[in-house]
Amino acid sequence: MDRSAISARIGQWIEGHKAESAALASQLVRIPSVNHPPVGNELAYQSFFADRLRDLGADVTMYDLADIAGLTEHPAYMKGRDYTNRPNVHGQFPGSGEGRSLVFSGHGDTVYEGTEPWQDGPFEGTIRDGRLYGRGSYDMKGGMAAAMEAVRCLQDAGIRLKGDVFIESVVDEEHGGANGTLAGRLAGVNPDMAIIPEPTNLVPYPAHLGGGIWKAEFSGKSGIGFNGEELISALDATVAFAMLLQKFAARLNELVEPHPLWSESGRALEVVVLSILSGDTKRELQEKLPADGKLNFWIEGYPGMTEEQILSMLWAYYESELPNYPILAKCRPRITPLIRYLSGSEMPAGEPTDTFLETVNRTGTTALEREPAPRKGSPFACDGFMFNLHSPTPALVLGPSGSNAHAADEYMELDSYYKLIRWFAEIMVDWCGTEGE
Known part of the structure; x- marks a missing residue:
């Protein structure tokens, strides 16, 4: 035939x-x-x-x-x-x-x-x-x-x-x-x-992208400042970190040379905030600054990029942005992976x-x-x-x-x-x- x-x-x-x-x-x-x-x-x-x-x-x-x-x-x-x-x-x-x-x-x-x-x-x-x-x-x-x-x-x-x-x-x-x-x-x-x-x-x-999901956890100082003590809102720190991540997306794409299989499409690597939690989520009425905050986020990578490389760039950017987010100097996140880093490959x-x-x-x-x-x-x-x-x-x-x-x-x-x-x-x-x- x-x-x-x-x-x-x-x-x-x-x-x-x-x-x-x-x-x-x-x-x-x-x-x-x-x-x-x-x-x-x-x-x-x-x-x-x-x-x-x-x-x-x-x-x-x-x-x-x-x-x-x-x-x-x-x-x-x-x-x-x-x-x-x-x-x-x-x-x-x-x-x-x-x-x-x-x-x-x-x-x-x-x-x-x-x-x-x-x-x-x-x-x-x-x-x-x-x-x-x-x-x-x-x-x-x-x-x-x-x-x-x-x-x-x-x-x-x-x-x-x-x-x-x-x-x-x-x-x-x-x-x-x-x-x-x-x-x-x-x-x-x-x-x-x-x-x-x-x-x-x-x-x-x-070829396909890689990426990972990480959790950032913040611990502040809770309460109401009746005695003039310094309080630290973990919620403020969590929101500030979310804003920093949005800015980091642009910086990430400046630091990483576009891969040929993505460059023509104009699609940049994405950084996405997936969820934010802070305070006692079981109570609608809150009477104090929240003591904790959690934020989950996703960062993409091209083939050949590693989890260590991405986190290194993120932490370097974090340090450079502290003048713009002073709360993050007082309340720093603990970042841990929620899934394996999915390697990009071709x-x-x-x-x-x-x-x-x-x-x-x-x-x-x-x-x-x-x-x-x-x-x-x-x-x-x-x-x-x-x-x-x-x-x-x-x-x-x-x-x-x-x-x-x-x-x-x-x-x-x-x-x-x-x-x-x-x-x-x-x-x-x-x-x-x-x-x-």
Whole structure:
């Protein structure tokens, strides 16, 4: 079968199976798999995922992270998580031989549904106006459903691949996890190339940002100054530090040379205040200066930047700004990490990466019926560093379009989902090779 005939079969299959493909993605959303560090409830979802892979004919392995030798001793392992009843799943679709291999790797866990109201409910998997709504629809159950549907497409179309294809669903990626992804590498799933179907709006991301979340704690001197004693408001210090962090964002981007994959987009590294707490939050009426304050914040980094480098720049800026924030000289924060620092990473340079990216661009033109958007760095951190930095497998991030990730009314655009299924199928054909070539 010539290449154009293969693409025609793929296109016909996509058109004829849209309702079934949408139903699968909806079904995944309807299985809650919320991560509540240090625990998570991914078991039901992972079990369903494993059964779906078996139905497709995969050789399926479902394993506990505790059974992976060397995991907890690995320098990239993050301590403090409980993996009871939180198995990883991977399925292998063996090729006929002599082809290049590929893994689609995604996380089965989601962030929690939040306190904001949802129009349709976070776990109903509602399909409306060309969109699939629900927690995880966009981040990233839709992308993983696309990988499974792409395999089904090739099977139904009678297209036999030479190279092996793997689909793995890992636990605990959200909230700085990534131990599940590391376990997959140590378990031996290290094909020639990886695709992580995080939501990219159909833009190929050969690199992703890093970042960390830290907690700043302030201790002041509480009370009311009846006797003229000096009091120190921890709330004032916390607010001042929040203002300093907003200014630090500009300084950070002055100190760090823009990475080429982000410079053209004009997106700068972000520094974000996530939450502020001070005083007795159980009492509406406060009668004294608050004695304590807490602030959580996020700082991004390019590939190659470290947690130590970021904190060093922050503390240097802190000292330089004390004349502008005198309260911070009296009430200094204690800064501790709330999650691991998620290293930024990029696909290693070389012929395999170049060939794969050329394949992605060529097949994307077929799937999208237009030239794909230029490759760039992602605007988010993810677990790609476990591939690029801790395994021999380079990882590309590529997924569907949508919006409201981690927020109420999260959704995936179904048209992008169908295009992604085709794109994944076309990639497998060109990268893994087909029988009869």
